[in-house]
Amino acid sequence: MNTPDPQDLRREVEERQWYHTLELAPGVLTPGWFDTRQVAGELPIPASLDGLRCLDIGTFDGFWAFTMEGRGAREVVAVDLLDPRRFDWPVNSERATIAEIGKRKGQGEGFEIARRALGSRVQRMEMSVYDLDREQVGRFDFIYLGSLLLHLRDPVRALERVRDVCDGSLLVVDSINLPLSLAAPRRPLASLDGLGRPWWWNPNLAGLERMVVAAGFRVLRPPRRVYIEPGAGQPLPAPHPRLLLRRRGREALLLGRRGSPHGAVLAAPA
Numbered sequence: 001m002n003t004p005d006p007q008d009l010r011r012e013v014e015e016r017q018w019y020h021t022l023e024l025a026p027g028v029l030t031p032g033w034f035d036t037r038q039v040a041g042e043l044p045i046p047a048s049l050d051g052l053r054c055l056d057i058g059t060f061d062g063f064w065a066f067t068m069e070g071r072g073a074r075e076v077v078a079v080d081l082l083d084p085r086r087f088d089w090p091v092n093s094e095r096a097t098i099a100e101i102g103k104r105k106g107q108g109e110g111f112e113i114a115r116r117a118l119g120s121r122v123q124r125m126e127m128s129v130y131d132l133d134r135e136q137v138g139r140f141d142f143i144y145l146g147s148l149l150l151h152l153r154d155p156v157r158a159l160e161r162v163r164d165v166c167d168g169s170l171l172v173v174d175s176i177n178l179p180l181s182l183a184a185p186r187r188p189l190a191s192l193d194g195l196g197r198p199w200w201w202n203p204n205l206a207g208l209e210r211m212v213v214a215a216g217f218r219v220l221r222p223p224r225r226v227y228i229e230p231g232a233g234q235p236l237p238a239p240h241p242r243l244l245l246r247r248r249g250r251e252a253l254l255l256g257r258r259g260s261p262h263g264a265v266l267a268a269p270a
Contacts, residue, residue, distance in 0.1 A: 004024075004025065004116065004117050006025060006027070006028060009024060009025055009028050009113075009117055010028055012113050013028060013030050013031075013113070016106060016109055016110060016113075017033075017103075017104050017106075017233060018030040018031055018032045018033065018061055018110055018231070018233055019032055019033045019034065019060045019061050019104075019105075019110070020032045020033075020034065020036060020060060020061035020062065020063035020110075020231075021034065021035040021036065021037060021063070021231040021232070022061060022062075022063055022066070022114050024113070024114055024117040024118065025117060028117075029232075030061070030110070030114070030233075031231060031232040031233035032061070032063075032231035032232070032233050032234075033230070033231055033233050033234045034228050034229065034230060034231050034234065034260070035228075035229045035230065035231040035232075036063050036064075036228055036229075038229055039173075039226050039227070039228050039229070039259075039262075040063075040064075040067055042226055043171065043173060043226065043264055044171060044221065044264070044266045045067070045068070045071070045142075045144070045171060046071065046142070047071065048071060048072050049068055049071040049072050049073040049074075049141075049142060050072040050073075050074070051072075051074050052072075052073050052074060052141035052142050052168070053073070053074055053075045053076075053077075053138070053139075053140050053141050053142075054068040054069075054073040054075070054076045054077070054140060054141065054142045054143070054144070055076075055077050055078075055079070055137070055140040055142075055143045055144070055165065056068065056076065056077070056078040056079070056122075056143075056144050056146075057079055057080075057129050057132075057143065057144065057145045057146075057148060057162065058079070058080055058129065058145070058146065058147065058148035059078035059079065059080045059111060059124065060080060060105070060110070060111070061110040061111055061114055062078060062110075062111045062114050062115065062120075062122065062124075064144045064146055065078040065120075065122045065124075066114065066115075066118055066120055066122065068142070068144065069120055069121070069122055073142075075123075076121075076122045076123070077122070077123050077124075077125060077137060077140070078111070078122050078123070078124045078125070079124070079125045079126075079127040079129070079132070079137070080108065080111075080124065080126065080127075081126065081127070081128055082105070082107050082108050082126050083126075084098055084099075084101055084102030084105065085098070085102075086128060087101075087151065087198045088151060088152050088153040088154075088198045088200065089197075089198055090194045090195060090196060090197070090198070092195060092196055093196050093197060093198075094196065097196060097197055101197070101198075108124070108126075111124060125137065129145075129148065129152070129158045129161060129162065130154075130157065130158055130161055131161070132161040132162060132164060132165050133161075133164065133165070134164055134165050137165055138165070139165050139166070139167040140165055140166060140167060140168065141167055141168035141169075142168050142169055142170075142171075143162060143165070143166055143168075143169070143170045143171070144170075144171050144173070145159075145162060145170065145171070145172045145173070145174070146172075146173045146174065147173065147174055147175060147228075147262070148174065149172070149174045149175075149201070149208075149211065150174060150175040150199060150200065150201065150202060151198045151199060151200065152198075152200060152201075153194075153200055155200070155201055155211050156211050156214050156215050157215075159172075159211060159212060159214075159215030159216075159217070160215045160216060162215070163215055163216045163217060163269050166268070166269055168268065169220065169266060169267065169268045170212075170217060170266070170267050170268065171264065171265070171266050171267075172208065172212055172263075172264070172265045172267070173226065173262050173263070173264045173265075174208060174262060174263060175202055175260065175261070175262055175263075176202065176203060176204055176205050176207075176208055176225065176261050176262060176263040177189075177190065177191050177202045177203060177204050177207075178225075178261040180203075180204035180207070181204040181205045181206070181225065181261070181263075183204075184204060184206065185204075185205070185206065186206055187204075187206060188203065188204070188206045188207040188209070188210035189203065189204050189206070189207050190202060190203035190204070190207045203263075205223050205224075205225060205263045206223075208223065208263040208265055209223045209263070209265050212265050212267050213267075213270075216269060216270050217267035217268060217269055217270055218267060218268055218269075218270040219265060219266070219267050220266045220267055220268055221266050223263055223264060223265045224263070224264050225261060225262070225263060225264075226261075226262050226263075226264050227258045227259030227260065227261055227262070228259050228260045228262055229259040230259065230260070
């Protein structure tokens with residue numbers, strides 16, 4: 001394996017936006033929108049995936065795919081959509097918004113830079129979660145589905161497609177509505193956005209669990225809340241009392257103090 005030149009690698013890192021925080025080489029860290037390194041140690045991902053075939057859905061820059069590979073997976077497949085026009089856009093979305101979000105993701109260059117720098121063998125396929133089919137991708141022993149359901153018009157249908165290719169277990173880690181989770185810990189509820197951007201259903205923790213069960217899975221352990229820290233690439237407003245007056249301001253304060261609230265659900269086909 002050819003070791004990338006550190007200066008060339010730093011230049012590639014600096015030339016684009018990153019979603020994940022990845023250590024590509026000693027002293028070379030991508031300025032991700034989120035930093036998932038801490039939460040990776042808190043989630044129920046087996047410490048050893050030796051001999052298992054794994055799938056990362058919505059891989060983006062590939063953090064979870066490379067994590068599973070690093071834990072000994074026999075094979076890792078990563079799927080993602082690179083064409084922003086195929087995202088679940090509400091009909092009132094503006095072209096400028098589509099272009100801006102598409103620019104942030106690019107054509108998956110971050111994944112390719114990381115795969116090359118890490119000497120990874122992860123296979124990436126351009127595919128929607130709605131199109132998962134065992135005849136095309138096979139079946140998997142462990143599947144990671146992270147921070148994707150929020151962006152889907154039909155999250156239960158997506159989970160049904162995941163079930164079709166799951167031979168072992170599925171770990172869903174997705175955004176949750178924290179106020180609804182605290183106010184109604186046992187009642188499945190969700191808020192709906194759907195205005196101008198591909199942000200749709202934001203369930204409470206019970207709602208996220210119900211989505212998984214409704215798609216034909218059984219939950220293997222009690223779901224839990226986790227917080228994903230913002231990365232160096234995510235600008236945060238300076239703390240100020242006026243932020244408490246608006247919902248998005250309160251969310252920004254929570255993000256800066258604790259991280260983005262997510263739910264973690266470990267399940268297997270029922």
